[in-house]
Amino acid sequence: MRLIASVWPLCDDESVDDLVQLLTPAGQRVEHPDYRLALEAGELLGLYRDMVLVRRMDVEATALQRQGELGLWASCLGQEAAQVGSARAQRPTDMCFPSYREHGVAWVKGVEPLQILGLFRGVNYGGWDPRERYIHVYTLVIGSQALHATGYAMGVQRDDTDDAVVAYFGDGATSQGDLNEALVWASVNAAPVVFFCQNNQWAISEPVERQSRVPIAQRATGFGIPAVRVDGNDVLACHAVMSAALETARDGGGPVFIEAFTYRMGAHTTSDDPSRYRIADELESWRAKDPIDRMRSYLETEGILTADQQLALDADSDALAAAVRAGVLEMRNPEPLDMFDNVYAGAHPLVTAERASYASYLASFVDEARS
Amino acid sequence: MTVTMAKAINTGLRRAMDQDGSVLLMGQDIGALGGVFRITDGLWKDFGDSRVVDTPLGESGIVGAAIGLAMRGYRPVCEIQFDGFVFPAFDQITTQLAKMRYRTAGRVALPVTIRIPYGGGIGAVEHHSESPEAYFAHTPGLRVVTFASSQDAYDVTRSAIASDDPVIVLEPKRRYWDKSPLETGDAVLPLPLASIAHAGSDVTLVCYGPTVRTCLSVAQVAADEGRSVEVVDLRSLSPWDEDTVLDSVRRTGRCIVVHEASVSGGLGAEIAARVSERAFYMLEAPVLRVGGFHTPYPVSRIEDEYLPDLDRILDAIDRSFAV
Numbered sequence: 001m002r003l004i005a006s007v008w009p010l011c012d013d014e015s016v017d018d019l020v021q022l023l024t025p026a027g028q029r030v031e032h033p034d035y036r037l038a039l040e041a042g043e044l045l046g047l048y049r050d051m052v053l054v055r056r057m058d059v060e061a062t063a064l065q066r067q068g069e070l071g072l073w074a075s076c077l078g079q080e081a082a083q084v085g086s087a088r089a090q091r092p093t094d095m096c097f098p099s100y101r102e103h104g105v106a107w108v109k110g111v112e113p114l115q116i117l118g119l120f121r122g123v124n125y126g127g128w129d130p131r132e133r134y135i136h137v138y139t140l141v142i143g144s145q146a147l148h149a150t151g152y153a154m155g156v157q158r159d160d161t162d163d164a165v166v167a168y169f170g171d172g173a174t175s176q177g178d179l180n181e182a183l184v185w186a187s188v189n190a191a192p193v194v195f196f197c198q199n200n201q202w203a204i205s206e207p208v209e210r211q212s213r214v215p216i217a218q219r220a221t222g223f224g225i226p227a228v229r230v231d232g233n234d235v236l237a238c239h240a241v242m243s244a245a246l247e248t249a250r251d252g253g254g255p256v257f258i259e260a261f262t263y264r265m266g267a268h269t270t271s272d273d274p275s276r277y278r279i280a281d282e283l284e285s286w287r288a289k290d291p292i293d294r295m296r297s298y299l300e301t302e303g304i305l306t307a308d309q310q311l312a313l314d315a316d317s318d319a320l321a322a323a324v325r326a327g328v329l330e331m332r333n334p335e336p337l338d339m340f341d342n343v344y345a346g347a348h349p350l351v352t353a354e355r356a357s358y359a360s361y362l363a364s365f366v367d368e369a370r371s
Numbered sequence: 372m373t374v375t376m377a378k379a380i381n382t383g384l385r386r387a388m389d390q391d392g393s394v395l396l397m398g399q400d401i402g403a404l405g406g407v408f409r410i411t412d413g414l415w416k417d418f419g420d421s422r423v424v425d426t427p428l429g430e431s432g433i434v435g436a437a438i439g440l441a442m443r444g445y446r447p448v449c450e451i452q453f454d455g456f457v458f459p460a461f462d463q464i465t466t467q468l469a470k471m472r473y474r475t476a477g478r479v480a481l482p483v484t485i486r487i488p489y490g491g492g493i494g495a496v497e498h499h500s501e502s503p504e505a506y507f508a509h510t511p512g513l514r515v516v517t518f519a520s521s522q523d524a525y526d527v528t529r530s531a532i533a534s535d536d537p538v539i540v541l542e543p544k545r546r547y548w549d550k551s552p553l554e555t556g557d558a559v560l561p562l563p564l565a566s567i568a569h570a571g572s573d574v575t576l577v578c579y580g581p582t583v584r585t586c587l588s589v590a591q592v593a594a595d596e597g598r599s600v601e602v603v604d605l606r607s608l609s610p611w612d613e614d615t616v617l618d619s620v621r622r623t624g625r626c627i628v629v630h631e632a633s634v635s636g637g638l639g640a641e642i643a644a645r646v647s648e649r650a651f652y653m654l655e656a657p658v659l660r661v662g663g664f665h666t667p668y669p670v671s672r673i674e675d676e677y678l679p680d681l682d683r684i685l686d687a688i689d690r691s692f693a694v
Contacts, residue, residue, distance in 0.1 A: 125475070144462070147463065185426070185427060342472050
């Protein structure tokens with residue numbers, strides 16, 4: 001008995017011919033008939049700068065975890081283009097709902113790196129105000145946030161504004177019920193939400209073939225949602241495809257599904273060991289498609305990025321890393337009684353009583369010390 | 372006026388929608404049909420598609436989308452058709468809805484109301500007669516309420532919608548067609564605490580939702596036998612009103628909790644534990660519980676054996692006095 005269906009070759013070059021690409025892995029700018037992109041030099045440089053800084057922060061966070069300063073880190077190494085490109089395409093008031101690896105999105109949305117790191121250090125569950133930054137706190141239960149994004153988009157429809165909403169998730173999430181329900185809800189309500197799937201090929205140790213027998217994007221069409229596959233390591237293509245999808249949503253065209261074909265260069269998290277389940281060759285082949293290298297190559301060729309600018313950016317990167325490190329080391333633990341805050345909006349006698357009881361228990365040690 | 376509990380809920384929903392444009396209803400079949408119990412009867416006609424939303428068939432989707440709507444500034448009121456169908460939404464309720472304020476350090480409030488017709492006694496098929504209150508009362512971040520009269524149905528419905536916390540409203544479906552007086556005031560009251568549904572001095576029956584009427588009958592019968600029974604209608608299950616219960620138990624010295632859910636690990640266990648902690652020396656007898664057994668809800672032809680009824684409660688009273 002064959003237990004596993006023969007898999008469709010998802011990762012072969014043949015299967016990815018349909019990817020929208022504006023920048024080849026070698027850094028050559030190419031045109032696409034459906035997706036034009038006209039960004040100013042400053043904007044192009046900005047995309048590059050975002051990616052470089054996000055990667056530097058990411059590398060520093062991994063180091064901090066290894067040194068025991070973070071409890072966990074989920075690296076976004078290799079996914080900078082998908083995140084930065086898609087986030088820069090949004091308007092400031094376009095709300096987005098991330099999973100837990102969207103550090104590049106959070107960065108672009110104006111979340112401070114230390115606000116991201118608090119969750120991983122264990123001092124909070126979300127360090128920023130979602131209403132202020134238009135990015136919800138990270139969602140760790142896979143796929144739940146897709147429904148929140150869809151509901152939020154239904155609210156946008158009722159407000160009669162032209163905001164759009166983005167749900168971020170990965171290939172693994174497409175197996176979750178909530179993600180599928182979100183696609184149904186968004187489709188039948190024509191909700192202005194873009195489903196942005198970063199297919200990074202791996203859900204911890206499970207390759208994407210364990211989630212789907214067809215390209216991920218193909219699933220969306222079954223829900224009546226137009227879908228597009230984009231080279232997720234091409235920041236220009238991600239920007240262009242996301243811009244078009246957001247416009248469709250704004251114009252009443254309903255939801256759009258984007259599959260950004262990318263690769264998780266690091267481990268799932270710092271608790272993971274990818275050498276147990278994936279081969280080095282695969283990593284090397286994706287290293288050749290690195291999102292930052294290709295953008296740098298393009299910008300240098302075009303004369304947009306000078307050697308001096310690169311040097312300045314390197315200095316900024318190091319300064320950012322140093323600030324992140326110093327900030328993490330300075331992060332203070334919450335007080336024990338903070339545990340009882342914000343469980344309810346109004347008073348809840350049980351929480352009030354337990355807080356008082358625990359406070360007097362703690363105080364009893366102080367009294368002992370004094371006596 | 373005297374109206375059914377169903378009409379009182381309907382009136383409460385309508386009043387809330389009239390007063391606050393951010394209130395919207397979502398659920399399966401709540402539009403043209405008016406819901407499987409007709410609780411939303413007429414609302415779709417008067418408020419339209421955008422405020423009375425017939426959703427696709429998926430409970431997780433209803434609650435998950437309601438969370439997003441609430442983040443956008445709406446006050447969604449979700450209808451789950453039957454108690455046994457809430458579990459597909461259990462993750463969104465317990466993991467997302469209940470914890471969002473906490474996870475966001477108080478920045479995001481989710482004023483979402485989830486109405487669930489609950490409990491047995493209507494001769495239904497499986498999954499239509501359950502009492503899931505303990506799961507929700509066990510979950511920090513949720514408020515859990517129920518009611519046993521038309522007035523409370525109206526008031527609790529409106530208080531729940533006005534609450535900035537997520538509220539699970541358990542509607543005792545077999546009492547939907549009971550009639551009692553209703554005054555439809557404008558004021559939105561705070562979510563209620565317990566009330567003394569019947570004053571007595573010999574034993575305290577703690578009950579809520581569908582078992583309140585049963586316990587009131589018990590009080591009448593017991594009075595004929597010379598026992599004065601106090602009936603405490605909890606109304607709110609999280610938080611539950613410890614002070615009112617303890618005050619009653621301190622006066623009577625006896626406490627029996629009556630609910631339809633399995634007693635094992637149920638709300639009665641929590642109440643018994645608290646009463647023992649706080650009023651141990653006032654008790655003349657151990658706290659007893661009368662409720663469902665540790666079985667799945669049985670088939671309807673024998674559901675009366677499972678549900679706490681007059682005789683089982685009177686028997687518990689006898690046992691309490693036999694100590």
